[in-house]
Amino acid sequence: MSVVNSSQTERRIVFLILLVAVALPLIFPIGWKTGVTNYTKMVWELVESTPDSSVVIFSFDYDPSTMTELQPMAEAMLDHAFSRHQKVLVTALWPQGMQMADQAIKVVKAYHPDITYGQDYVFMGYKVAGIVAIQAMGKDMEQVFPADQSGTKYKDIPMLREVKTLKDVAYVNSLSSGTPGIKEWVMAARDVYHTPVTGGTTAVSAPGLIPYVNSQKQLYGLLGGLKAASEYETLINRVGSATVKMDAQSVAHLLILLFIAAGNIKALRARKRRAS
Amino acid sequence: MKRNLPLFFAFFCGILVIVSEFIPHRPFSMLIDTLQNWFMIISGFAIILGQISLFQSNLSKIKQKESGWIFYLAGLLSFCLMLIVGLLWGTQETGGIFGHGLKLQASLGAKPFDYLFDFAYMPLSATMFSLLAFFIASAAYRAFIIRSFESNLLMITAVIVILGRTSFGGMLTAWVPESYKFWQLPNLSDFIMEFPNSAAQRAIMISAALGIIGSSLRIILGIERSYLGSDK
Numbered sequence: 155m156s157v158v159n160s161s162q163t164e165r166r167i168v169f170l171i172l173l174v175a176v177a178l179p180l181i182f183p184i185g186w187k188t189g190v191t192n193y194t195k196m197v198w199e200l201v202e203s204t205p206d207s208s209v210v211i212f213s214f215d216y217d218p219s220t221m222t223e224l225q226p227m228a229e230a231m232l233d234h235a236f237s238r239h240q241k242v243l244v245t246a247l248w249p250q251g252m253q254m255a256d257q258a259i260k261v262v263k264a265y266h267p268d269i270t271y272g273q274d275y276v277f278m279g280y281k282v283a284g285i286v287a288i289q290a291m292g293k294d295m296e297q298v299f300p301a302d303q304s305g306t307k308y309k310d311i312p313m314l315r316e317v318k319t320l321k322d323v324a325y326v327n328s329l330s331s332g333t334p335g336i337k338e339w340v341m342a343a344r345d346v347y348h349t350p351v352t353g354g355t356t357a358v359s360a361p362g363l364i365p366y367v368n369s370q371k372q373l374y375g376l377l378g379g380l381k382a383a384s385e386y387e388t389l390i391n392r393v394g395s396a397t398v399k400m401d402a403q404s405v406a407h408l409l410i411l412l413f414i415a416a417g418n419i420k421a422l423r424a425r426k427r428r429a430s
Numbered sequence: 431m432k433r434n435l436p437l438f439f440a441f442f443c444g445i446l447v448i449v450s451e452f453i454p455h456r457p458f459s460m461l462i463d464t465l466q467n468w469f470m471i472i473s474g475f476a477i478i479l480g481q482i483s484l485f486q487s488n489l490s491k492i493k494q495k496e497s498g499w500i501f502y503l504a505g506l507l508s509f510c511l512m513l514i515v516g517l518l519w520g521t522q523e524t525g526g527i528f529g530h531g532l533k534l535q536a537s538l539g540a541k542p543f544d545y546l547f548d549f550a551y552m553p554l555s556a557t558m559f560s561l562l563a564f565f566i567a568s569a570a571y572r573a574f575i576i577r578s579f580e581s582n583l584l585m586i587t588a589v590i591v592i593l594g595r596t597s598f599g600g601m602l603t604a605w606v607p608e609s610y611k612f613w614q615l616p617n618l619s620d621f622i623m624e625f626p627n628s629a630a631q632r633a634i635m636i637s638a639a640l641g642i643i644g645s646s647l648r649i650i651l652g653i654e655r656s657y658l659g660s661d662k
Contacts, residue, residue: 165568172567186597189616218555249477253547256522277523282473290466297467304523357595365628365635381595404596406563411592413571414585421575 168413175409179401186401187388193367194385196375197352200325201231206239208324209317213339214244214251214258215330220356221254224329226383226396227354228258231327234390236266240324241313242275245299247287247334249280252303265392276311277303284334288342292320320347325374328353336363340372350374354382437652444650484509512551515542587622594619 204210212232216224235242244255259275269275278299281287290298295317296308308314316322320343328339328351336353344351350371355363357379366373377383380403383396443465450458488506492499519531521543531541538545576582593599599615606614612621648654 161572164571168568168571169564172564176563186601188597189600191616191620218552219559221552221556222560250547252522253544253552256544257548281470282477283470286466286469286473290463290470293463298470302523361623361627362631364623365631379595381597384597400597404598406567407592407596408598410567410570411589413567414574414589417571417574418576 172406172409175405176402179405180399183398184401184405186404188381188384188397188400190385190388191382193364193375194377194382194389196367197231197354197377198234198375198386198389200350200352200374201234201238201240201327204238204240204324207241209241209243209313209322210235210324211243211245211326212255213326213328213330213335214246214255215248215328215332215335216254217248217250217331218254220331222399223356223380223383224331224354225254225258226380226394226399227377227386228254228329229261230383230386230390230392230394230396231329231354232258232262233265233392234386235327236262236269236274237390239274241273243278243314243317243323244275245278246280247284247328247330247338252277252280272302272306272311273313276313279303285338285342288320288338289346292342292347295319295322320349323349325350325352327351329355331356331359336366336373336376340366344372353377355379357381433655433658436658437655441650441652444646448650481509481513512543512546515546519543521547590615591619591622594622 212228212235214228232242244252244259246252246255255277263269271277279302281298287298295314299308301307302311320326326339326343326349328336330336330353336351336355339351339353343349352374353363354377360376360378360382363373363376363378367376377386380396380399383394384400387394387397446458446461446465450462485506488502488509491502492506496502516526518526518528519534519541520526520529521541535541540548574585574588576585593602594615594617599619603614603616611617645654649657
């Protein structure tokens with residue numbers, strides 16, 4: 155019984171220390187600098203090198219559970235795309251994606267008050283059927299998106315007049331935390347219609363997508379987790395939420411390493427005690 | 431008939447999709463377009479089916495007062511609340527039965543659905559995911575113990591990747607000269623992710639793809655029938 159109690163107490167101590175360690179850097183930012191990795195640079199270069207007035211797709215394939223990591227990416231990438239005067243078609247393969255998109259646009263509008271709905275961005279809504287919807291976009295965009303969220307017909311949206319299929323889109327940016335998401339965009343948009351695909355995902359999902367960042371450029375770079383979002387903010391000279399949250403994440407990671415070390419010391423002492 | 435007809439449809443559609451990949455011309459291209467449209471329509475209806483199923487299963491658990499029925503009740507009430515406010519006043523740019531609810535929007539600052547989404551669902555959902563950090567910290571303390579060569583290797587890799595993914599990791603090895611920059615923690619971490627990790631991920635992907643081909647063929651050929659439900 156005492157062993158169980160001691161284990162419970164240890165757990166609570168671990169939780170409490172972590173809570174304090176995460177909260178403190180959020181209240182008193184440390185300001186640690188983040189170096190930029192190649193994968194983030196590749197994403198930035200794709201957005202940077204895309205000509206002005208190109209139509210691009212931002213697909214919000216996540217829900218609020220992963221917003222801590224993905225929302226800063228969405229805001230930073232939207233900011234960059236609008237600063238390059240790109241026209242953003244906003245869609246979602248996840249039901250709650252459009253709500254996330256709406257929030258991201260609201261934040262970015264503070265930096266770009268001149269952007270107008272229908273001219274610079276458009277909300278085309280949530281699309282069911284995942285990869286099949288993307289395949290259909292490759293044949294006829296209007297069939298997949300007959301109207302935008304407010305009911306305006308596809309052909310009446312000024313920025314989409316020249317966009318008939320996925321081939322007319324400069325790149326697709328999928329911010330995804332699972333299926334359907336980046337993988338489906340790579341398989342259906344990049345591999346079949348050769349539309350460049352880039353994106354961001356949670357740190358925990360990034361290892362599974364890294365094989366797609368290869369010499370064939372199935373994926374143009376990848377933003378993996380909060381660190382990559384913070385790197386992107388560095389590249390566009392913006393101190394956004396990722397940069398602020400990165401201190402807390404760094405401290406939490408360090409603390410987890412300390413916990414691992416403490417756990418090992420404890421196990422070693424127990425082993426020695428048993429041996430003696 | 432009840433079993434054979436779905437089996438025939440699965441076989442016919444499956445073969446058609448495979449053939450169209452190799453012959454992307456008429457009539458196959460047209461048939462595939464139609465099938466894609468059907469799939470999107472059916473997927474839309476599947477959402478409604480899912481909601482009905484969710485409602486029924488929760489309701490039966492509440493009626494039978496199963497253990498934790500109060501949580502099912504909370505789930506059901508939340509579901510009904512979101513459904514009702516969404517139907518009455520719509521979400522975002524889409525209006526509902528009562529239009530856009532301009533008076534409500536003026537007092538709440540948003541449509542009722544969006545208000546609940548932003549200030550109830552979103553923080554709750556993000557909190558649930560964030561709780562993982564606490565469990566990971568606790569698990570790391572208790573389970574990440576060096577016991578063998580393999581666990582030692584795993585530990586070293588984990589330490590490099592964890593440190594390499596923090597701002598602190600970069601600062602820790604910033605003193606390493608440019609000619610040895612491979613040994614800087616972020617670069618070491620990138621190396622692990624790019625090569626050993628990618629190799630293992632590719633092996634998993636190829637194995638999974640072969641598995642998917644195998645199970646798809648079993649469904650198309652009618653060997654795997656569990657998707658049809660029970661015989662009763």
